Amino acid sequence: MSDRKEMIERESRLEQLVSDLLAEAKQQGATAAEAGVSSDAGLSLTVRMGDVETIEHTRDNGLGITVYFGQSKGSASTSDLSPEAVRDTVKAACNIAKYTTADDCAGLADAELMAKDLPDLDLYHPWDINTDTAIELCKQCEDAARNLDSRITNSEGASLNTHAGLHIYGNSHGFVGGYPTSRHSLSCSVISQEADAMQRDYWYTTGRAAADLEAAEAVGQKAAQRAVSRLGARQISTRSAPILFQSDVATSLLRSFTGAIRGAALYRKSSFLLDHLDKKVFPDFVHIHENPLLPKGLGSAAFDGEGVTTKAKDLASDGILKSYILGSYSARKLGMKTTGNAGGVRNLAIDPGDLDLDGLLKKMDTGLLVTEMMGHGVNMVTGDYSRGASGFWVEQGEIQYPVEEITIAGNLKQMFQQLLAVGNDEEYRGNIRTGSWLLENMTIAGS
Amino acid sequence: MPNFIDIARGVLLEPAGLQDKDLNHVLDQLLSYSIDAADIYFQAGRIESWVLEDGIIKEGAYNIEQGAGIRAISGEKTGFAYTDELQLPALLEAGKTARAIARAGEQKRIKISNASTPTERLYQPINPLNSLTEQEKVDLLRQVDAEARRQDPRVKQVIVSLVAAHDVVLVANTEGTLNADVRPLVRLSVSVIAEQGDRREQGSGGGGARDAFSYLIDQDRALGFARDAVKQALVNLEAEDAPAGTMTVVLGSGWPGVLLHEAIGHGLEGDFNRKGTSAFSGRMGEKVAAPGCTVVDNGTLPGRRGSLNMDDEGTPTQNTVLIEDGILKAYMQDNMNARLMGGLSTGNGRRESYAHLPMPRMTNTYMLPGKYDPQEIISSVDKGLYAVNFGGGQVDITSGKFVFSASEAYLIENGKITRPVKGATLIGDGPEVLTRVSMVGNDLQLDQGVGVCGKEGQSLPVGVGQPTLRVDELTVGGTNT
Numbered sequence: 008m009s010d011r012k013e014m015i016e017r018e019s020r021l022e023q024l025v026s027d028l029l030a031e032a033k034q035q036g037a038t039a040a041e042a043g044v045s046s047d048a049g050l051s052l053t054v055r056m057g058d059v060e061t062i063e064h065t066r067d068n069g070l071g072i073t074v075y076f077g078q079s080k081g082s083a084s085t086s087d088l089s090p091e092a093v094r095d096t097v098k099a100a101c102n103i104a105k106y107t108t109a110d111d112c113a114g115l116a117d118a119e120l121m122a123k124d125l126p127d128l129d130l131y132h133p134w135d136i137n138t139d140t141a142i143e144l145c146k147q148c149e150d151a152a153r154n155l156d157s158r159i160t161n162s163e164g165a166s167l168n169t170h171a172g173l174h175i176y177g178n179s180h181g182f183v184g185g186y187p188t189s190r191h192s193l194s195c196s197v198i199s200q201e202a203d204a205m206q207r208d209y210w211y212t213t214g215r216a217a218a219d220l221e222a223a224e225a226v227g228q229k230a231a232q233r234a235v236s237r238l239g240a241r242q243i244s245t246r247s248a249p250i251l252f253q254s255d256v257a258t259s260l261l262r263s264f265t266g267a268i269r270g271a272a273l274y275r276k277s278s279f280l281l282d283h284l285d286k287k288v289f290p291d292f293v294h295i296h297e298n299p300l301l302p303k304g305l306g307s308a309a310f311d312g313e314g315v316t317t318k319a320k321d322l323a324s325d326g327i328l329k330s331y332i333l334g335s336y337s338a339r340k341l342g343m344k345t346t347g348n349a350g351g352v353r354n355l356a357i358d359p360g361d362l363d364l365d366g367l368l369k370k371m372d373t374g375l376l377v378t379e380m381m382g383h384g385v386n387m388v389t390g391d392y393s394r395g396a397s398g399f400w401v402e403q404g405e406i407q408y409p410v411e412e413i414t415i416a417g418n419l420k421q422m423f424q425q426l427l428a429v430g431n432d433e434e435y436r437g438n439i440r441t442g443s444w445l446l447e448n449m450t451i452a453g454s
Numbered sequence: 455m456p457n458f459i460d461i462a463r464g465v466l467l468e469p470a471g472l473q474d475k476d477l478n479h480v481l482d483q484l485l486s487y488s489i490d491a492a493d494i495y496f497q498a499g500r501i502e503s504w505v506l507e508d509g510i511i512k513e514g515a516y517n518i519e520q521g522a523g524i525r526a527i528s529g530e531k532t533g534f535a536y537t538d539e540l541q542l543p544a545l546l547e548a549g550k551t552a553r554a555i556a557r558a559g560e561q562k563r564i565k566i567s568n569a570s571t572p573t574e575r576l577y578q579p580i581n582p583l584n585s586l587t588e589q590e591k592v593d594l595l596r597q598v599d600a601e602a603r604r605q606d607p608r609v610k611q612v613i614v615s616l617v618a619a620h621d622v623v624l625v626a627n628t629e630g631t632l633n634a635d636v637r638p639l640v641r642l643s644v645s646v647i648a649e650q651g652d653r654r655e656q657g658s659g660g661g662g663a664r665d666a667f668s669y670l671i672d673q674d675r676a677l678g679f680a681r682d683a684v685k686q687a688l689v690n691l692e693a694e695d696a697p698a699g700t701m702t703v704v705l706g707s708g709w710p711g712v713l714l715h716e717a718i719g720h721g722l723e724g725d726f727n728r729k730g731t732s733a734f735s736g737r738m739g740e741k742v743a744a745p746g747c748t749v750v751d752n753g754t755l756p757g758r759r760g761s762l763n764m765d766d767e768g769t770p771t772q773n774t775v776l777i778e779d780g781i782l783k784a785y786m787q788d789n790m791n792a793r794l795m796g797g798l799s800t801g802n803g804r805r806e807s808y809a810h811l812p813m814p815r816m817t818n819t820y821m822l823p824g825k826y827d828p829q830e831i832i833s834s835v836d837k838g839l840y841a842v843n844f845g846g847g848q849v850d851i852t853s854g855k856f857v858f859s860a861s862e863a864y865l866i867e868n869g870k871i872t873r874p875v876k877g878a879t880l881i882g883d884g885p886e887v888l889t890r891v892s893m894v895g896n897d898l899q900l901d902q903g904v905g906v907c908g909k910e911g912q913s914l915p916v917g918v919g920q921p922t923l924r925v926d927e928l929t930v931g932g933t934n935t
Contacts (some may be wrong), residue, residue, distance in 0.1 A: 067919070106591075161729070384877070386876075389876075
């Protein structure tokens, strides 16, 4: 799928498929409909202990349609794009709509909100890499990890993933849009050992273009450093202490924040941030914003899952919650307007502070640096938070020893209020960009 | 009644005009390279789901997943490609891609023949999607909603979902065997929010089986799930902060068996042990649990969510004793890892779909009952936690550390269950935790049939279970120090 001309032909084929789907839905009696079609191809390759382990060639096609008969809706999807399966899919969606209840809030997004201009967000940089070169790159990555330290004794391997594809969305307002995207990643996971104890850790790099990835050796070395640094980890006793969430785990706190202000959680009254719009959620210095139009961004899109124009906006400013994350349905349920967030938040970032990780450790003085969390102990209704953690115990701003088999617990509402500082050591690899977070106090359960 | 292979041929091969000789052709092409083993996995899956929310039938969805995956194995190397077109040219193309893992070698020919069709059927080859009319399905959702709301005026929000899946799979491999399975699966889940003053809490319930929808209606099971969800939410409305620290924990029977799944199950999967990356690697024959602890992975329980007539490599599932009276006895294996470790598959080779590679996975994992009355176990504890319901868990198989999160728990004080406490995450060390089991109850129960296990991005239905257990020391992640 590396050829641009082929991609353009593919795009028009899929656009045709979307309009055929919408026509079929109308033919079967639907009063409105929306459809999405995607096609993606890629390579996933893993090298372990210096030798190829798996080579997977992926090729995924999919199509989904939602039909409306007045205010009743039905949905169906298929991985089989044969004309027969497509017809069956539309038929299944229409049949379902006979049994769902008419819902005042159901329906397409309003026609006037449809995106008109689709700017080129520079999201398509296919990687023309053959398997031999990919194997070589993975070997370099894993070798760099295994050669870093004699305590790296085993490996789960280095993996390269490259995918390129197209997604087209259209609806019966006449909107149809889509564009090709690519995404590549290189990751490495290795095991360190000392006496009988083993520790595993990993590192990865990802981007829209191969040129934006970290060097293979650097990925391997970071994985190895992280795995070695965990050796000798021990449980600490139960106590309360300040917690520093390293940037790559701090992203999960922002995910909890966006989870609590998404429309479905709000209209279901299952959010700990219910009725918090224009209220203080974070301290004054916190500024959180979304930029869906970021060139090459991993979350970038010019229109949302309903064809609505996306735009940059503040979610929190001076610590005050400025916007929910809504699609049309949840907006109608709440008596509000869609924020162009059907399908979620795109390229979220929190403004960095002045301190790097070292500066934050000094500021914390004594406490826990959390570098990994485990489990799903987040209650989005109450904000109650209790998760497994590992990291490092810190005294006088210096790392003392690695820690494991402990939990950290609190309540997200209070945790947000107790944010003391955000670092400038930004994690930028995913849809969420943040520095490390220093929190005043949480409960650590241990021995 | 037609056998599984005939059904699968009718669904997967005949519409595409494919015959056994075409499968031979694809496998021959793979074997022209120096390959140890190869297989083709055909799948036609249909999933239908319905959601009730705010008292109305809000959503319904139907999904078709269909295709074939071709895998070629050479030593520890695997080549894999798949196609959503069940046509000979697409299969040959995928085969060509998969076999590139190995070098061209001598020409071999194979001829596939039917494997013995499983005689003991764990479930009927039915299509559960058709086992109720649409009207009956939405009526069932409404009854469950009404049952939940009827329990207590504090119930403010009820979401009910109903899912049915029908999977037809057929596997042909270079050993010359052909095997097939037709797998029904139904599930109903209820989630409620209860409100009292300005406090809101959630509760959930649910269950399912490899059966028709009638399973949910029989014995009023679906209504029972609604009552379970409400009870949990109301208990949580009264819950105080959970304690923090290491203490005695009594785990209830049934779903708390997720402990076994996380603490030892994943660590005993063959791939991790072949590679030496599991905290259990090289510990076969050693003591990893207290005397009296026997843990099995059993894919042969009739109708259970984690059960399969055959795994996704065509091997019949079995009842594997993983830990016997505290001693580590077996790993769970698929073909490739069994071959590389010099053993036989235990029928644990599973995959999410034709577009995923198989690997060793659990089926129904549980501990056999012991001798203690559950009440006797609770009475034995001066001060501790009694946890009866859990959400998900996670494990780091290399360090052995695992977590699982309680969604309903109580304090035990002076041998009595006293006050409910908020959910908290429990954390422990896999190879160690079962050595601290001091009492095993006589009340083995399996879960209700809602478990989903994730590994390397692949999700699969599984089952867990256990009798009531007393664990002398486990770290409880509350906030109350």
